[in-house]
Amino acid sequence: MNYPPIVILRSTLLATGLVLGGCGSVNITRTRETPAATAHPKQTQVNDLLTDVFVHCRELRMFRSDSGFMQLQIDVANDDFRQRDFAWRVDWLDGDGNLIESPMSVWKSCSIPAGGVATLTSVAPSTTGVDFRLQVRRSN
Numbered sequence: 001m002n003y004p005p006i007v008i009l010r011s012t013l014l015a016t017g018l019v020l021g022g023c024g025s026v027n028i029t030r031t032r033e034t035p036a037a038t039a040h041p042k043q044t045q046v047n048d049l050l051t052d053v054f055v056h057c058r059e060l061r062m063f064r065s066d067s068g069f070m071q072l073q074i075d076v077a078n079d080d081f082r083q084r085d086f087a088w089r090v091d092w093l094d095g096d097g098n099l100i101e102s103p104m105s106v107w108k109s110c111s112i113p114a115g116g117v118a119t120l121t122s123v124a125p126s127t128t129g130v131d132f133r134l135q136v137r138r139s140n
Helices: 003-021 044-055
Strands: 058-065 072-075 084-093 108-112 117-123 131-140
Touching: 044 058, 044 131, 072 108, 072 131, 084 117, 108 117
Parallel strands: none
Antiparallel strands: 058 072, 072 117, 084 108, 084 131
């Protein structure tokens, strides 16, 4: 059966688009099957926040470094088929819930490719920091 050239061209372009459409994604594998010892139960709250920018939290870790400062690491995954861009900021709080002023508390941009993972990291500005407040906004 002979097809008109336009049908052949459209079929070829469609097939090429379908093949190349998946080429922009990132394939990730994890070697650890259980949460880290420093994994934190606030992961659910962080996940609720991150769904607004269409990504999710795989794991949240908080630990005190050898120097006495709290450190925060949040693994953020993008399971979508397109890149996700957002801005984030961490404010640190002391044991009474008071904000610890810091010039390091600024908006940072993050871009995660399709299927990719990024780790958001923050260190408390003083040894009195025991809790954090994560803020997230969309980047257009």
